[in-house]
Amino acid sequence: MNNRMGVMIAIIFTILHVTTAHKIIERSIENENTPAARIIANSVNSFSADFNGVVFQDKPKENLICSSLSVAMVLMMAAYGADGKTLEVMNKVLHVNNDENVQKNSIQSFISQFNAMKNVQLHLANKIYVKSGLEIKPEFKMITKTTFQSEIENLNFSNSAVACEEINNWCEKQTNSRIKNLFQPNNFDDDTSLVLVNAVYFKGNWARKFDVNETKLMSFYHADNTTKNVPMMHSVGKYRYADFPELGARIIELPYESTDTSNAVSMIIILPKYINGLQTVEKNLHKVNFTHFLMGDQYEVDLFLPKFKIESKIDLKVPLSTLGMEEIFGNNANFTRITSQPPLKVSKIIQKAFIEVNEEGSEAAAVTGLQISTFSMPIRSEFRIDHPFYYYILKQHVDDEDDTGIILFQGRCVDIE
Structure with a gap:
């Protein structure tokens, strides 16, 4: 059996055709002394908070996995081709308010650091497919290549079958064959001018492995109080965990294997205290700052975590319009x-994402720091994830001035399939 642990894949694509013209907006230079990669991380995290609120409310009772980072990347790439009011609304929704050159340097630095991670497979890639014969402006070509590390390739979208196969092959390659046949030939026609694609791929091993022999069938409770027997993994070890009364939940951090503690990747699981408490958690996530929790001490935990696999495909036109970006879809x-x-x-913007979690992992050194929590920890506490929960995959970065994290993926699990 080929066990894959914490494999996460997100793909988002944008197809653009038909429109008009406006004026260039003025953007002020801010945070001149802020480290480059952190500027874009701050923008993405602010966008994520807005984006998650809309997407998760739209599908309140479904398993879900998505990547607001992937959405932000492809929209930022498209925004460098926008002007006038279109550029203004895109920057507002994306929380981009820096000088354009500052922003370009930040994105370039962010992508380079992102793809240089050790021990985990973490990969971000961009690609632009252009209708044969469409003349792209040199400046847009240069920005997408140098800033987003994206190549531009000409495609004959009139031959939709060939175009579909070409783009699908790129998606499959960037995601280690986890996303196949994402598009169908009828997705493309003579009106298709550009397809902007972003892929985010992650695979990591637990820093503290689960013994496959410890996995047993146990009850998982649904919000309606029905139950299902599911494969429940088990581990006893030191983890960061805390009680967050403002969420009505407990939180635990499950680190992935890494030798670079200043660029660690973790799964954060937020478990409501009550079986039907997930919607309350999601509504209040914006009130909580996890920074101190992620720098805190570790405690002995008797952990039970279900194996799970989730795949989602989301049409993002309505969520982005709700956030104020309806301008990009109109004839103006x-x-x-x-x-x-x-x-x-923009005629279509869709994301498809995948996560699989199981026992695979290996030993690694633990990260320690100052713990700020709301209650005293016993010598050993049980953390049994046996009802609907919310989760993040978080990339952390700590420097001399500040600590920065960016959400790679986020989702909810309401049922184990």
Whole structure:
């Protein structure tokens, strides 16, 4: 059996065609002394908070996995081709308010650091497919190549079957064959001008392994009080965990294997105190700052975690319009910094993501720090994840001035399939 642990894949694609023109907005230079990669991390995290609130409310009773980071990356790439009001609304929703050159340097630094992670497989890639014969402006070509490390490739979208196969092959390659046949030939036609693709792939081993022989069938409780027997993994060891009364939940951090404690990756699981308490947790997530928790001490925990696998496909047109980005989908959209040829608009934006969690892992050194929690920890506490829960995959970065984390993926598990 090929066990894959914590494998997470997100793919988002954007198809753009048809539009008009406006004026360039002025952007002020802020945070000149802020480390480059942190500027974009702050923008992405602010966007994530807004994005998650909309997407998760739209599907309140479903298993869900998504990557707001992937959404932000492809939209930021498209925004460098936008102008006038279109650029203004995109920057507002994406929380981008720095000088354009500062922002470009930040994105470039962020992607380079992101793809240089050790011990875990963490990969972010961008690609742009352009309709054959469409003339792309040199500046947009340069920005996408140097800032986003994205190549531009010409495709004949009139031959939809060939175009579909080409893009699907790229997606499969970037995600270690986890996402196949994402598109169908009828997704493309003569009106398709560009397809912007972003892929985020993650695979990591637990720093503290689960023994496969300890996995037993145990009850998992649903919000309606029905139960199901599911494979429950078991581990006894030291983990960071705490009680957060403002969420009505307990939180535990499960670190992935890493030799670089300043660039660690962890899964954060938020378990409501009550079986039907997940919606309350999700509504109040914006009130909580996990920084001190992630720098805290570890405690002996008797941990029970279900094996689970979730795949989601989300049409993002309505969520992004709700956030204020409806401009990009209308006939007044302005993407004239991409091309001066036919006017363009975004016709479709979809994300498909996948997560699988099981026992695979290996030993690694623990991270220690100052713990700030709301109650005293016993010598050993049981943490049994046996009802609907929320989770993050979080990349942390600690420097001399501050600590920064960025959410790679987030989701909820309401049922074990």
